[in-house]
Amino acid sequence: MAxxxxxxxxxxxxxxxxxxxxxxxxxxxxxxHVGQGHDVLLFPAAVREVARPQVDTIIEEGxxxxxxxxxxxxxxxxEISGRLICDLCQTEWNGxxxxxxxxxxxxxxxxxxxxxxxxxxxxxxALSLAVLPLLVWFMTxxxxxxxxxxAIWQGRKGPCSVVQRSGWRYLLAGFLALVxxxxxxxxxxxxFSI
Numbered sequence: 001m002a003x004x005x006x007x008x009x010x011x012x013x014x015x016x017x018x019x020x021x022x023x024x025x026x027x028x029x030x031x032x033h034v035g036q037g038h039d040v041l042l043f044p045a046a047v048r049e050v051a052r053p054q055v056d057t058i059i060e061e062g063x064x065x066x067x068x069x070x071x072x073x074x075x076x077x078x079e080i081s082g083r084l085i086c087d088l089c090q091t092e093w094n095g096x097x098x099x100x101x102x103x104x105x106x107x108x109x110x111x112x113x114x115x116x117x118x119x120x121x122x123x124x125x126a127l128s129l130a131v132l133p134l135l136v137w138f139m140t141x142x143x144x145x146x147x148x149x150x151a152i153w154q155g156r157k158g159p160c161s162v163v164q165r166s167g168w169r170y171l172l173a174g175f176l177a178l179v180x181x182x183x184x185x186x187x188x189x190x191x192f193s194i
Contacts, residue, residue, distance in 0.1 A: 020042070021040055021042065024041065024042045024043070025039075025040070025041055025042075026039070026040045027039050064084050065084070065086075066084060066085050066086035066088075066089060067083040067084055067085060067089075067099075068085065068086075068089050068099070068101070069086050069088065069089065072086040072087075072088065073086060074086055075087050075090070076090050076097045077097070078090075078097065078098050078099040078102050079096040079097055079098055080096070080098045080099075080102035080103070080106055081098075081099060081101075081102040083099060083102070085099045089101075091103060093106075122150055122154035123154070123155075123167070123169035123170055123173070124169065125150060126147050126150040126151045126154070126155075126169065126170060126173035126174075126177075127147075127169045127172060127173040127176075129143045129144075129146055129147035129150065129173070129177075130143070130144065130147040130151075130172070130173040130174075130176035130177045130180070131173075131176060134180075140180040140183075140184070141184055143180075144176075144177040144180035144181050144184070145177070145181060147173050147174075147176070147177040148173075148174055148177035148178060148181065150173070151170045151171075151173045151174035151177065152174065154170065155167055155170030155171070155174070
């Protein structure tokens with residue numbers, strides 16, 4: 001591919017007025033519009049024709065209309081809300097024909113339910129990291145600093161659940177982690193000091 005030539009300032013200003021080519025790859029494009037030829041490579045989606053839904057206005061009296069567009073005929077029934085909807089309002093989700101509004105509300109409720117039902121109990125994690133590795137004492141070399149970091153990081157934020165709990169678990173986890181870290185420091189200092 002040839003190295004692109006530099007455009008003049010006049011040519012750069014007129015580039016924005018050039019029409020989009022009808023095919024993705026065009027060589028020597030722009031010679032007519034800006035006076036200098038250059039190659040154009042577009043994504044195929046940029047020149048693809050988009051099929052838009054065709055809707056007709058209500059012609060007959062007594063015909064059902066769309067809930068959201070009263071001047072358009074209803075073609076489907078939303079399977080979530082039960083409303084009559086036109087071709088513009090419908091989409092498919094999980095094999096169902098639904099309206100965009102019903103889809104947004106369903107997705108919003110699902111995300112709210114998932115957020116309300118999940119809470120990370122950092123105080124339990126910090127305390128578990130400080131106490132459980134005592135059964136296998138050499139693991140405290142790794143878990144004690146992690147427990148201390150979680151106790152400091154999350155303990156400053158306050159309660160960790162909707163039910164107000166005090167911060168005693170963070171304090172206990174931090175204290176146990178400091179004792180374990182102190183033990184390891186003492187062990188290393190005594191081992192390597194002559």
